Amino acid sequence: MNILFDERLDGELARRDKAEVLTDIQQAVPTLTLLHREEDLRPFECDGLAAYRVLPMLVALPENLEQVEALLKRCHALDVPVVTRGAGTGLSGGALPLEQGVLLVMSRFNKILSVDPDARLARVQPGVRNLAISEAAAPYGLYYAPDPSSQIACSIGGNVAENAGGVHCLKYGLTVHNVLRVDVLTIEGEHMTLGAESLDAPGFDLLALMNGSEGMLGVVTEITVNLLPKPETAKVLMASFDDVEKAGRAVGDIIAAGIIPGGLEMMDKLAIKAAEDFVKAGYPLDAEAILLCELDGVEADVDDDCETVRRVLEKAGATQIQQARDEAERAKFWAGRKNAFPAVGRMSPDYYCMDGTIPRRELPRVLKGIAALSEQSGLAVANVFHAGDGNMHPLILFDANKEGELALAEDVGGKILELCVAAGGSITGEHGVGREKINQMCSQFQADEISVFHALKAAFDPKRLLNPGKNIPTLARCAEFGAMHVHNNELPHPELPRF
Amino acid sequence: MTDLAIHAADCDISKRLCDQVRTAYETRTPLRIVGGDTRAFYGRPVEGQPLSMAEHNGIVSYDPVELVVTVRAGTRLSALQAALAEHHQMLPFEPPSFGEDSTIGGAVATGLSGPRRPWAGAARDFVLGTRVITQEGKLLRFGGEVMKNVAGYDLSRLMTGAQGTLGVLADISFKVLPIPTASHCLRLSMSLDDALGTLAKLGRQPLPITAAAWHAGELFIRLEGGTSSVKATQESLGGEPLEASFWASLRDHTHDFFNVNEGQALWRLSLPPNTAPLALDIPETDIFYDWGGSQRWVKTALDAQTLRAACQAAGGHATCYTPNAQGGASEPFTPLNAVLEKYHRNLKTQLDAHGIFNPGRLYAAF
Ligand SMILES: Cc1cc2nc3c(=O)[nH]c(=O)nc-3n(C[C@H](O)[C@H](O)[C@@H](O)COP(=O)(O)OP(=O)(O)OC[C@H]3O[C@@H](n4cnc5c(N)ncnc54)[C@H](O)[C@@H]3O)c2cc1C
Ligand SMILES: Cc1cc2nc3c(=O)[nH]c(=O)nc-3n(C[C@H](O)[C@H](O)[C@H](O)COP(=O)(O)OP(=O)(O)OC[C@H]3O[C@@H](n4cnc5c(N)ncnc54)[C@H](O)[C@@H]3O)c2cc1C
Numbered sequence: 043m044n045i046l047f048d049e050r051l052d053g054e055l056a057r058r059d060k061a062e063v064l065t066d067i068q069q070a071v072p073t074l075t076l077l078h079r080e081e082d083l084r085p086f087e088c089d090g091l092a093a094y095r096v097l098p099m100l101v102a103l104p105e106n107l108e109q110v111e112a113l114l115k116r117c118h119a120l121d122v123p124v125v126t127r128g129a130g131t132g133l134s135g136g137a138l139p140l141e142q143g144v145l146l147v148m149s150r151f152n153k154i155l156s157v158d159p160d161a162r163l164a165r166v167q168p169g170v171r172n173l174a175i176s177e178a179a180a181p182y183g184l185y186y187a188p189d190p191s192s193q194i195a196c197s198i199g200g201n202v203a204e205n206a207g208g209v210h211c212l213k214y215g216l217t218v219h220n221v222l223r224v225d226v227l228t229i230e231g232e233h234m235t236l237g238a239e240s241l242d243a244p245g246f247d248l249l250a251l252m253n254g255s256e257g258m259l260g261v262v263t264e265i266t267v268n269l270l271p272k273p274e275t276a277k278v279l280m281a282s283f284d285d286v287e288k289a290g291r292a293v294g295d296i297i298a299a300g301i302i303p304g305g306l307e308m309m310d311k312l313a314i315k316a317a318e319d320f321v322k323a324g325y326p327l328d329a330e331a332i333l334l335c336e337l338d339g340v341e342a343d344v345d346d347d348c349e350t351v352r353r354v355l356e357k358a359g360a361t362q363i364q365q366a367r368d369e370a371e372r373a374k375f376w377a378g379r380k381n382a383f384p385a386v387g388r389m390s391p392d393y394y395c396m397d398g399t400i401p402r403r404e405l406p407r408v409l410k411g412i413a414a415l416s417e418q419s420g421l422a423v424a425n426v427f428h429a430g431d432g433n434m435h436p437l438i439l440f441d442a443n444k445e446g447e448l449a450l451a452e453d454v455g456g457k458i459l460e461l462c463v464a465a466g467g468s469i470t471g472e473h474g475v476g477r478e479k480i481n482q483m484c485s486q487f488q489a490d491e492i493s494v495f496h497a498l499k500a501a502f503d504p505k506r507l508l509n510p511g512k513n514i515p516t517l518a519r520c521a522e523f524g525a526m527h528v529h530n531n532e533l534p535h536p537e538l539p540r541f
Numbered sequence: 542m543t544d545l546a547i548h549a550a551d552c553d554i555s556k557r558l559c560d561q562v563r564t565a566y567e568t569r570t571p572l573r574i575v576g577g578d579t580r581a582f583y584g585r586p587v588e589g590q591p592l593s594m595a596e597h598n599g600i601v602s603y604d605p606v607e608l609v610v611t612v613r614a615g616t617r618l619s620a621l622q623a624a625l626a627e628h629h630q631m632l633p634f635e636p637p638s639f640g641e642d643s644t645i646g647g648a649v650a651t652g653l654s655g656p657r658r659p660w661a662g663a664a665r666d667f668v669l670g671t672r673v674i675t676q677e678g679k680l681l682r683f684g685g686e687v688m689k690n691v692a693g694y695d696l697s698r699l700m701t702g703a704q705g706t707l708g709v710l711a712d713i714s715f716k717v718l719p720i721p722t723a724s725h726c727l728r729l730s731m732s733l734d735d736a737l738g739t740l741a742k743l744g745r746q747p748l749p750i751t752a753a754a755w756h757a758g759e760l761f762i763r764l765e766g767g768t769s770s771v772k773a774t775q776e777s778l779g780g781e782p783l784e785a786s787f788w789a790s791l792r793d794h795t796h797d798f799f800n801v802n803e804g805q806a807l808w809r810l811s812l813p814p815n816t817a818p819l820a821l822d823i824p825e826t827d828i829f830y831d832w833g834g835s836q837r838w839v840k841t842a843l844d845a846q847t848l849r850a851a852c853q854a855a856g857g858h859a860t861c862y863t864p865n866a867q868g869g870a871s872e873p874f875t876p877l878n879a880v881l882e883k884y885h886r887n888l889k890t891q892l893d894a895h896g897i898f899n900p901g902r903l904y905a906a907f
Binding site for chain 2: 184
């Protein structure tokens with residue numbers, strides 16, 4: 043599949059002469075840093091989905107809101123599309139540029155505007171790195187809960203746009219649960235505040251709508267996040283299993299025991315090996331799967347919960363259970379998990395990371411389906427899994443230099459996502475649709491549902507200038523893709539109900 | 542109630558509801574979506590043909606281990622809560638119930654949350670997915686029954702609190718949580734200033750607090766969590782024990798405070814955490830501080846503009862809960878600024894072109 047913008051399917055874009063657009067914007071916003079030479083544009087040609095690259099027409103690096111506002115107004119007047127970019131760590135091509143578009147890079151908005159420990163709020167600019175917020179809050183014993191594995195690099199603006207999650211989501215929620223207010227500029231250059239520092243705001247919940255909207259509805263210019271007191275203690279148990287399905291069932295057993303762990307992660311044999319080779323986390327190499335279960339809170343409760351979880355794990359057939367003895371060992375256990383992607387990256391020239399979600403009870407079936415796909419295609423798949431909330435990250439190993447392997451990996455990836463949808467899940471839990479999963483949207487949603495999404499988009503951006511071609515496929519694309527689908531409709535589990 | 546009793550009333554009338562909506566769309570007839578008719582007082586009056594949800598009733602699926610329940614919108618709140626309680630689970634946002642007939646659809650459409658809100662989250666935070674009847678009478682699915690799902694725009698959360706002005710909620714999926722193992726409620730004699738200071742200090746510590754209110758010289762606190770931490774916090778805070786039902790009376794407005802005098806209106810002020818008492822001419826006894834101070838109930842004859850200006854200056858807003866009372870505000874909800882109003886209108890036009898869904902319920906224009 044070629045995922046680059048295709049006007050035939052994705053809609054026409056206005057043709058503008060690059061030199062004219064450049065002159066126009068330079069004149070309207072003389073202080074704005076605008077890059078236009080090929081060598082300057084090159085570093086911006088892709089995000090974290092590096093297999094796909096496009097040189098944007100122009101790159102804008104604004105430093106203040108007046109510049110963003112003026113730029114948007116000119117682009118709106120000229121019908122020039124705008125793709126917003128944060129730190130460019132996105133894994134779904136959400137910030138993939140357009141040849142005929144301006145790439146609006148928000149990285150210079152990198153100030154923490156205020157931290158109010160008594161109200162437990164921080165006001166930050168969109169280019170601030172996720173981890174920097176927790177660092178700024180740490181002196182007050184507070185932190186910002188959502189912790190994507192990319193947190194040292196990714197921006198909070200990108201987190202809002204993707205509704206990013208992390209290993210602590212089951213207990214502490216996603217970005218949408220931890221953001222109180224965002225300031226937005228519309229494509230017409232109007233300022234709009236969504237949400238408030240109070241716990242609700244009048245009117246529709248546009249704040250919730252903006253979270254996860256992938257830069258399609260507006261440009262996020264400021265964010266107020268909720269801070270939480272750091273738990274008094276956190277303890278982590280590592281359980282080994284000789285069978286992936288047993289590990290999967292143990293996850294449900296822990297929750298059935300009335301416990302909501304701070305983090306509950308699972309890795310399969312290949313992922314364990316990769317992580318162990320890379321960071322020496324102390325993982326058992328003979329296990330088919332491990333579970334990492336972190337319990338956090340007040341010391342006394344955590345000790346009680348550790349006991350309960352230990353009993354549950356034993357009963358579920360764990361072959362070994364280890365509790366991290368101290369903070370250093372806890373950090374080591376987590377380092378393996380948090381570095382799982384780069385670790386797998388060392389085992390194979392390329393890997394392709396999927397992000398499907400499923401009801402946890404479907405885990406054994408879906409894992410079987412993935413194993414079958416891996417066998418059929420000859421491509422190895424390592425499984426890393428936010429087990430607590432049913433978010434899978436199968437990593438498909440391939441070599442892009444081998445003829446046809448990228449296409450094969452994408453094909454396997456697409457089929458894994460269809461398995462997730464068929465199991466009652468979703469094609470993306472946290473990485474977003476972006477450009478990457480644009481076709482799979484057609485298998486998760488019916489045409490009527492997609493039409494409602496287009497109606498929402500039209501309410502904010504009727505000219506379709508913000509990030510065109512991302513997130514929501516056109517019906518033309520679905521018709522084409524759907525037709526292809528019917529033709530080789532060979533889902534591994536045709537007996538599963540479709541939604 | 543037993544599972545059997547709940548399922549006895551099960552009924553899926555979504556087809557009929559879709560037909561009714563389609564007809565309304567074709568004939569441009571406004572609809573008044575009716576759940577249990579218990580929140581009639583809330584919001585602006587709606588003129589329209591009733592679209593009755595009450596019969597669309599029953600739990601579609603509930604898997605305690607997944608922490609997910611899907612219910613039809615006409616299901617009684619009390620029936621859902623009873624079914625969850627059998628598995629020691631709950632709706633964490635503690636929806637207020639203004640009567641036995643309150644429906645889950647009405648609770649989500651109004652988006653109101655109880656005392657646990659600042660610690661656990663709001664109604665919308667626990668909505669995972671919905672089936673919605675759109676203006677053309679189509680039953681469509683948004684979100685899902687999984688914890689994480691970022692495919693497409695979050696229509697389910699947009700519908701939460703929209704009071705049925707963007708579409709009809711047919712089925713709703715929620716994330717549910719275990720009922721905490723231990724709980725203890727206490728009251729402490731304390732001035733308002735000391736209470737607000739104490740709450741700010743406690744808020745920075747990882748304590749198992751899940752409700753905090755202040756009224757007439759007393760600070761009320763609920764602790765919920767593990768047995769050990771609740772006991773330890775109880776010992777360190779001291780105070781006198783408090784009936785757990787206190788929180789339900791605050792949530793459902795059955796507490797004596799909510800007897801509003803002639804000439805007064807009941808207002809809800811929503812303010813940033815740690816906002817100092819507003820400089821308004823209201824006796825302390827006519828204010829009830831909930832949500833650790835972020836939600837303040839006020840009985841007053843002051844006019845809407847005065848109240849709203851004070852709230853806005855502090856970064857919050859004010860809602861009138863007795864719009865029909867003498868002294869109540871004809872606009873119960875704080876008016877939107879021009880840009881926000883424009884995008885609200887655009888959304889309404891896109892999702893409800895002929896204005897058939899609860900027209901005028903939120904604001905006169907939509
Ligand atoms: C005597 C009397 C007085 C009245 N006074 C008023 C009044 O002062 N103000 C007023 O606004 N109305 C008034 N009404 C009209 C009517 O009661 C409400 O508008 C009614 O629609 C509110 O719903 P409810 O209380 O049944 O639903 P609740 O179940 O309490 O629902 C509250 C809100 O949610 C909406 N809703 C409920 N279920 C759904 C669903 N499944 N999908 C989408 N939206 C849903 C309702 O339309 C309403 O906006 C009155 C009616 C009577 C008979
Ligand atoms: C190794 C690795 C691990 C990762 N782990 C996780 C994880 O655990 N959980 C997770 O959720 N994600 C994870 N990600 C994905 C990624 O880091 C997140 O999606 C992150 O939120 C993207 O932020 P960014 O600033 O890099 O955004 P970008 O990649 O620059 O942009 C992402 C999207 O957001 C939009 N956008 C960016 N800024 C703005 C703005 N100011 N206003 C409007 N729209 C904007 C863009 O248009 C684009 O659609 C991981 C990525 C990598 C490389």
